[in-house]
Amino acid sequence: MKGMTIIVKKVTQFIAPIIFIFGLYIVFYGHLSPGGGFAGGVIMASSFILQILANGEILDKLRQEESGLEFLESGAILGFIIIAALGLILSGSFVFFSNFLHNGVIGRLLSAGIIPIENIIVGTEVCAAITTIFIALVVYKDEVAL
Amino acid sequence: MNALIPLYVIVPLASAFIMAILGRLIKNFGKAVLILELLFLTCLTFSFILNSQGTLVYKVGGFPDTGDIPIAIYMVIDGLSKLLLLIISVVGLLTALFSSSYTREYTAERKFYVLFSLMIAGMNGIVISGDIFNIYVFLEIAAISSYILVAFGVEKHQLEASFKYQVLGCLASLMILLAIGFIYWGTGTLNIADISRQLPYSAHFVKFVSILFLVGFGLKAAIFPFHSWLPDAHSSAPSPISAMLSGVLIKAIGIYVLFRIFFSMFALSYQMSVTFTVLGTLSMVIGGLMAIGQWDFKRLLAFHSISQMGYVIVGVGIGMILLTTGGSKTIAAFSIFGGLFHMVNHSVFKGLLFLNAGSVEYATGTRDLRKLGGLAEKMPITASTSMVASFAISGIPPFNGFFSKLIIIVAAVSAQYYWVALFAVIVSIITISSFMKVQKYVFFNTPKRSYKNFRAIPLPMKFSMIIMALLCLLLSMLVLSPIRDIFITPAVDALINTLQYSAAVIG
Numbered sequence: 001m002k003g004m005t006i007i008v009k010k011v012t013q014f015i016a017p018i019i020f021i022f023g024l025y026i027v028f029y030g031h032l033s034p035g036g037g038f039a040g041g042v043i044m045a046s047s048f049i050l051q052i053l054a055n056g057e058i059l060d061k062l063r064q065e066e067s068g069l070e071f072l073e074s075g076a077i078l079g080f081i082i083i084a085a086l087g088l089i090l091s092g093s094f095v096f097f098s099n100f101l102h103n104g105v106i107g108r109l110l111s112a113g114i115i116p117i118e119n120i121i122v123g124t125e126v127c128a129a130i131t132t133i134f135i136a137l138v139v140y141k142d143e144v145a146l
Numbered sequence: 147m148n149a150l151i152p153l154y155v156i157v158p159l160a161s162a163f164i165m166a167i168l169g170r171l172i173k174n175f176g177k178a179v180l181i182l183e184l185l186f187l188t189c190l191t192f193s194f195i196l197n198s199q200g201t202l203v204y205k206v207g208g209f210p211d212t213g214d215i216p217i218a219i220y221m222v223i224d225g226l227s228k229l230l231l232l233i234i235s236v237v238g239l240l241t242a243l244f245s246s247s248y249t250r251e252y253t254a255e256r257k258f259y260v261l262f263s264l265m266i267a268g269m270n271g272i273v274i275s276g277d278i279f280n281i282y283v284f285l286e287i288a289a290i291s292s293y294i295l296v297a298f299g300v301e302k303h304q305l306e307a308s309f310k311y312q313v314l315g316c317l318a319s320l321m322i323l324l325a326i327g328f329i330y331w332g333t334g335t336l337n338i339a340d341i342s343r344q345l346p347y348s349a350h351f352v353k354f355v356s357i358l359f360l361v362g363f364g365l366k367a368a369i370f371p372f373h374s375w376l377p378d379a380h381s382s383a384p385s386p387i388s389a390m391l392s393g394v395l396i397k398a399i400g401i402y403v404l405f406r407i408f409f410s411m412f413a414l415s416y417q418m419s420v421t422f423t424v425l426g427t428l429s430m431v432i433g434g435l436m437a438i439g440q441w442d443f444k445r446l447l448a449f450h451s452i453s454q455m456g457y458v459i460v461g462v463g464i465g466m467i468l469l470t471t472g473g474s475k476t477i478a479a480f481s482i483f484g485g486l487f488h489m490v491n492h493s494v495f496k497g498l499l500f501l502n503a504g505s506v507e508y509a510t511g512t513r514d515l516r517k518l519g520g521l522a523e524k525m526p527i528t529a530s531t532s533m534v535a536s537f538a539i540s541g542i543p544p545f546n547g548f549f550s551k552l553i554i555i556v557a558a559v560s561a562q563y564y565w566v567a568l569f570a571v572i573v574s575i576i577t578i579s580s581f582m583k584v585q586k587y588v589f590f591n592t593p594k595r596s597y598k599n600f601r602a603i604p605l606p607m608k609f610s611m612i613i614m615a616l617l618c619l620l621l622s623m624l625v626l627s628p629i630r631d632i633f634i635t636p637a638v639d640a641l642i643n644t645l646q647y648s649a650a651v652i653g
Contacts (some may be wrong), residue, residue: 074166074167075163077159077163078160078163078164078167081156081159081163085152085156085160088149091208094148095205095206096152096206096207097208098208099207
């Protein structure tokens with residue numbers, strides 16, 4: 001997969017970090033404002049997809065990244081289940097998905113117990129999954145073309 | 147006991163992703179974890195069956211009800227759920243053992259076990275969920291992992307079958323989602339028990355939603371007019387997966403949800419129960435007739451799955467008709483018992499037959515009946531267990547299939563549905579004939595050619611086939627009343643006392 005022109009590459013260099021940080025913002029403020037893990041994760045993934053589209057990537061490197069992303073994805077889901085299951089032990093009354101952390105003050109960034117943590121995990125998972133799907137399609141297309 | 151209910155979802159989900167991470171570092175990690183996980187779930191299910199009575203309710207997240215409106219997502223285990231959980235974990239355990247040596251030829255062996263575990267998580271989730279939208283979510287988990295597993299060999303016919311299965315499965319999911327949307331619009335709740343309290347809403351509304359549900363879950367359960375995906379998907383999948391799909395998946399995501407919806411959520415209606423019985427009879431007859439001409443071992447078995455599911459639906463459907471028309475409740479209970487008993491039996495003997503087909507394919511590399519023959523001497527264990535399973539499915543006395551079919555036929559006669567009973571007998575004879583064909587062409591005929599690359603069957607495969615064959619014999623003990631009272635009577639009670647479900651769950 002070849003890259004695009006120098007103009008596109010330069011503009012992408014400016015924009016991709018901003019998109020990524022916006023995605024992070026959506027994830028971290030998921031419990032306070034509209035958005036959350038899924039929406040933020042998709043935005044974060046879109047910044048990676050933009051870079052792959054603009055710069056082009058070497059197939060072998062993409063395959064390597066795919067296997068790393070798969071690892072991240074499975075790990076994120078496992079983390080989600082572990083935090084949900086920790087509620088069974090830490091809540092004292094065997095409640096699955098219980099919010100065992102301190103709730104804090106409404107409106108603060110550090111509040112709402114486990115919800116921001118779960119949001120971050122969902123953000124990681126969705127970002128990894130969407131990028132994996134994109135890379136899988138690219139790799140498949142290149143393999144068929146070869 | 148209640149606190150252990152979420153383990154049915156946590157354990158398979160968590161072990162699926164542990165396999166995905168650690169499986170690439172440690173050899174054979176996936177197999178070991180899958181077998182241990184299913185062993186744990188089997189023990190858990192037995193302890194639930196032996197130690198707990200009535201309906202167990204678990205509120206996820208611990209949100210208390212406000213007034214009597216449920217807020218939390220409910221997980222509910224009653225008699226019917228326990229029966230299904232038992233089928234899922236026992237048949238799952240034996241097929242997992244079988245696949246531990248069957249899957250060596252696949253390059254992505256690790257992913258096979260991840261998907262297997264995810265499928266178990268989805269089915270367990272459906273069976274313990276007390277919330278209609280959660281049923282949809284877990285249904286998608288189970289269905290999507292089964293789409294991938296059907297195409298796991300990535301040969302042309304497998305991809306084609308998987309695509310067909312996906313298209314029809316997505317159509318079914320769409321119908322189900324639409325119906326759930328209508329229900330939420332009409333009642334403002336997604337909790338099954340709460341819906342059944344609020345539903346006396348409008349007869350047309352209920353009828354429309356019932357038909358959407360019947361089509362959606364009927365497609366998943368492969369009842370007659372919606373069965374066209376099943377022969378392709380179940381015959382193309384790797385054999386242990388065929389055993390899971392035919393033996394467990396169509397029951398957990400199709401039949402179970404249909405029973406749950408039409409018994410516990412909607413009030414029983416006469417039209418719906420007649421529709422059930424007619425569709426059941428049709429799939430019984432047509433599945434049996436279509437199986438006669440098949441020459442592909444697994445395709446023949448897949449058509450018989452449609453036919454045997456027809457028996458289950460006929461048994462329960464006659465019970466439904468008797469309950470709505472105010473007929474004898476004893477005969478209704480007897481008939482529903484026959485249906486559920488046949489469901490348990492079918493999961494064992496059809497699972498075993500698919501494992502037999504798998505080991506024949508493993509040893510000889512083909513499953514075309516015309517190219518096989520004379521295997522009784524070469525594969526004595528496969529031959530004898532498949533003989534047991536063939537006897538069981540066609541209803542020869544000491545085996546389990548005989549008793550359940552007999553109960554369904556006797557119930558149909560005592561409810562005075564003579565035509566249904568006659569069809570059940572005729573289909574049983576057709577079944578015998580087509581399994582005599584299987585026995586003759588696979589195991590007893592003289593072979594047309596000598597087998598090249600004949601492989602011996604590994605020990606785990608033999609072991610799980612022998613256990614399943616023993617189960618075929620032992621399950622006929624379920625007709626005896628002390629054993630029946632432990633395993634199946636709670637499920638029959640859960641279905642017959644239709645109005646008690648919402649009272650028991652919301653209280």
